[in-house]
Amino acid sequence: MTDPAASVLSADAVCVTYRSRNGAVQALRNVSLAVATGEIVVALGASGCGKSTLLGLYAGFARPTSGRVLIEGAPVTGPGPDRAVVFQDDALMPWLSAQDNVAFGLRLRGMGRPEREAVARDLLREVGLDGFADHAINEMSGGMRQRVGLARALAVDPRFLLMDEPLGALDELTRERMQVLLLQLWQRSGKGIFLITHSIEEALFLATELVLFSPRPGRIVQRYRPTFGRRFLAGEPLRAIKSDPEFLAMRETLAAAILSEEEEGLARG
């Protein structure tokens, strides 16, 4: 299914070991995972299973202890605007308006004010915040802030979007609306998305590739290729997909897998 012209962001047999007071802790063991443009790779798993560590490697915030992280075949040496990050806690600049937040990355490049404001306004419209350009961040709800964060990441036109539980703090309805928005933006832009979540439903609905992580040491234990997101974009109604027996069956399979991994982890100590 991968387009031959696609760019690839890949982790290649990476291990990450932290030194802590109780000796060495292995956050990631031998993880290989590639994100191609046009794909949504979702990492699912309990907290502390290394998903965020992997995102940090992709983003260039940290280096692997061993193994390689490559973007289009070249090693990742640090953060850069080809891999924009969306955070769970929006990490916006609260002293800037919504529009100036979205334009922040363009300002860093020295783009002139009228140009970047035009780009920012277009993006705010695209994420459904038309008319909120001059609003202060602390006047906005959590869902609106996440939309601003998403627009800010899109403004620098990255090839990859790295999203660390971007919808984790939102209520159920807002969350579903954001999932739909994310799928639509993804379809229009063809970006490669790496998304971390705790929610099985969210993972199934969004992913083109779903990887299940297990903790201590963090590693990938299962890989799936759900098609529900593409079915939704092809016109199937959301409620029909989420009550489809196949969707429900996969949800149960994943829940059971997570539970058994957790129990195994506890047994291992």
Added chain:
Amino acid sequence: MDNPSRGAGWASLATLAVIVALWWAVTASGLIAPLFLPGPGAVGLRIVDLARNGFVGASLWQHAGASLARVGLAMLFAVVTAIPVGMAMGLSRRINAALDPLIEFYRPVPPLAYLPLIVIWCGIGEATKVILITLAIFAPLAIATASGVRRVDADRVRAARSLGASRDQVVWLVIFPSALPDILTGLRIALGVGWSTLVAAELVAATRGLGFMVQSASQMLVTDVVIAGILLIAVIALAIELVLRWVERRFAGWSGTR
């Protein structure tokens, strides 16, 4: 109608009114002699007289202006030195380790305790007073700046870096504005310290200034000038505080709600 903040405002005014009324009662009834406590009317008239005729060789405006100029100059020096130093301390563990002992050593010492040393080195001129106030303002401002820089949300810095920010851009477009509320709070506290230090310093060595005016008046037993001077010192301190609160709301208003 039932506005709680307006109710609070009335409570403050009521306190003020009660105090002035008591003051008037104990003086008008002759309970306390005017030498010890002149009445509100006498002090009010004295303030008008001070504004017109001045006291001990300088007009009221020259006294107040001398005090304000000293604090203003010291604030300027402290802002251009303490904020960069605090930023550097907050950003670099090594710079912090180098400077922290120095600042923590002199910070708890009351400025009036090292005033004599500065007088020996720099004489009793303007320089001494400005240096004293600058030192008094420097430590709290540098410490507030450094702690503000250290408290910056790590994800905010990461977000900027992943959008392509250089190191300088991170410092000036993310860390400095993030720390600004702490810097302004530090400045407000530091200026309070600076103002009280200045007035105390003028009691020791000066030929002009509100502190000097109060000191000379007390030596001549002109009690109404002493009280008028104290009131003016308090009013100016309040005005400085209100201006800085306005600055905080204007430039760091976002921090209160987050």
